[in-house]
Amino acid sequence: MTADDITAVFLTARLAAATTLILLALGTPLAWWLARTRWSGKVMVEAVVALPLVLPPTVLGYYLLVLLGPGGFVGGFLEKMGGHHLAFTFEGLLIASVLYSLPFAVQPLQDAFASLGELPLEVAATLRAGPWRRFFTVALPMARRGFVSAAAMTFAHTLGEFGVILMVGGNIPGVTRVLSIAIYDHAEALDHASAQMLSGGLLLFSFTLLVSLYLVNRRFERARL
Amino acid sequence: MSIEARFRLERPGFALDVELTWPDHGVAVLFGPSGCGKTTFLRCLAGLDRARGGYLRVRDDVWQDDPRGIFVPTHRRAVGFVFQDPGLFPHLDVAGNLAFAMRLVPAAERKVEHGEAVELLGLSRLMNRSTANLSGGEKQRVAIARTLLSSPRLLLLDEPLAALDSASKTEILPYLERLHDQLSIPVVYVTHGAAEAARMADTLVLMEAGRVQACGPLGELRAALEEILGGQEDAQAVILTRVAAQDEEFDLMRLDFPGGSFHVPGRDLPMGHEVRVLLHARDVSLALSRPEGSSITNILAARVTALAPRNPAETLVRLDCSGTTLWSLVTRRSAARLSLEPGREVFAQVKAVSVL
Numbered sequence: 153m154t155a156d157d158i159t160a161v162f163l164t165a166r167l168a169a170a171t172t173l174i175l176l177a178l179g180t181p182l183a184w185w186l187a188r189t190r191w192s193g194k195v196m197v198e199a200v201v202a203l204p205l206v207l208p209p210t211v212l213g214y215y216l217l218v219l220l221g222p223g224g225f226v227g228g229f230l231e232k233m234g235g236h237h238l239a240f241t242f243e244g245l246l247i248a249s250v251l252y253s254l255p256f257a258v259q260p261l262q263d264a265f266a267s268l269g270e271l272p273l274e275v276a277a278t279l280r281a282g283p284w285r286r287f288f289t290v291a292l293p294m295a296r297r298g299f300v301s302a303a304a305m306t307f308a309h310t311l312g313e314f315g316v317i318l319m320v321g322g323n324i325p326g327v328t329r330v331l332s333i334a335i336y337d338h339a340e341a342l343d344h345a346s347a348q349m350l351s352g353g354l355l356l357f358s359f360t361l362l363v364s365l366y367l368v369n370r371r372f373e374r375a376r377l
Numbered sequence: 378m379s380i381e382a383r384f385r386l387e388r389p390g391f392a393l394d395v396e397l398t399w400p401d402h403g404v405a406v407l408f409g410p411s412g413c414g415k416t417t418f419l420r421c422l423a424g425l426d427r428a429r430g431g432y433l434r435v436r437d438d439v440w441q442d443d444p445r446g447i448f449v450p451t452h453r454r455a456v457g458f459v460f461q462d463p464g465l466f467p468h469l470d471v472a473g474n475l476a477f478a479m480r481l482v483p484a485a486e487r488k489v490e491h492g493e494a495v496e497l498l499g500l501s502r503l504m505n506r507s508t509a510n511l512s513g514g515e516k517q518r519v520a521i522a523r524t525l526l527s528s529p530r531l532l533l534l535d536e537p538l539a540a541l542d543s544a545s546k547t548e549i550l551p552y553l554e555r556l557h558d559q560l561s562i563p564v565v566y567v568t569h570g571a572a573e574a575a576r577m578a579d580t581l582v583l584m585e586a587g588r589v590q591a592c593g594p595l596g597e598l599r600a601a602l603e604e605i606l607g608g609q610e611d612a613q614a615v616i617l618t619r620v621a622a623q624d625e626e627f628d629l630m631r632l633d634f635p636g637g638s639f640h641v642p643g644r645d646l647p648m649g650h651e652v653r654v655l656l657h658a659r660d661v662s663l664a665l666s667r668p669e670g671s672s673i674t675n676i677l678a679a680r681v682t683a684l685a686p687r688n689p690a691e692t693l694v695r696l697d698c699s700g701t702t703l704w705s706l707v708t709r710r711s712a713a714r715l716s717l718e719p720g721r722e723v724f725a726q727v728k729a730v731s732v733l
Contacts, residue, residue, distance in 0.1 A: 280481040280482065
């Protein structure tokens, strides 16, 4: 494995880990709100959250590139403030990954929160637990299965990103050249040995992650009986 | 001191319109058919549902007075609520569920000690069990103990036995009665079971179609409840008695009521103690003269007041026993042979008495 490839492995892991942490932090309140609100407009929000599932990654990537680039709303603003635009940067990739993996974090959490029902929260309220305590000591632990799913799916999905990254990040070693891009490069250069090693590694890792996820879920399932 | 509530609530196909004041001690039973608004009323008391424009005062505390902008949220009401479903927290074991409730009570407000609740509900052997493999009755006992440990100032029970099989019901009821005897927390108990109501109530609130039909001490509303008890499939009478004598030689107690007395096994209750006894219509047979040489010792003089055929073979006989109503289920053939009719004097032989 070349030094470039090793850098790509670490970069990918860093991106996936950061994306997962950010999405758990942002996705939890969003999922909680979606699971509890009776506001009829929530379907619009749910549709927006689900968009990355159906949109071609290049479409999302294109809009982000326009938005984050030097002439874009966000990028232009940053340049004006004396900063740097976000196209072809790690931060830009992170923003893209967060948006791209949003449904993978929000949907398992929303399902987990919705399946709690009213009863445990009402019970907690009658036991003098205020709203924050109800959330942290009842809803969160009861929804732990949703958190495991959300974290694993977000991490695995971010590892497999390609189109969005190519559009927003390009292919800068150590900055935006993640594993999927490296594999594409190797294949294009007919370096099948390298492509195969990285592909095989990614396949094995993703498979192991998903098997672990389903094993953990089964244990939760049993504990519930 | 008293509890005062005014709730008016409209829902599709249902309206609650309740204005009620009742004593702040003992058990108030909200009794009525399913869908009459008992549970909604209870949820309004807890603040889980909000009747806009409502009013609720528990002793000196106003928990809701919408015109004055007062609505105390559930978690600040110190209200205990036992739901039909025990609702134990699955991520905590039995001890953890109890600790959850204990932790949130300021030391100064603590009224029920951990050991007391564990003992009262017989939980000592369950403490380290996971909640998942408890029986229905055990779960509900844990839920009741958990509620007590939150030291509520008003205890609300929403058909706590409804989801249980009859074995678990029999298991829980004695615990609820001990609660009734030992704790000074005012209780509101919702049920649609007449026998349960008769068993638990100090104050009886009869509800129908979202309104209160009658409210008063159990003794005063006995006639109304007697009608309901007689009308159900398993007709039964509940009689308020007092321990009047103790027979040491045969280990019996004599329980007196205005219409006579019963002898029941055991001498574990003090003289003068109020005891409720339950007579199933099937356990009451009739004779025209006082039976002699029978093993049945509980015999009451009574007068037939009404007959109602129950099915082609059986007739339900309503009896007046010096002001107390009893029911007897006899075959139609027996009713004809004894020529039973309203006004006829008979002797009721009571084969079995359940002490509640």
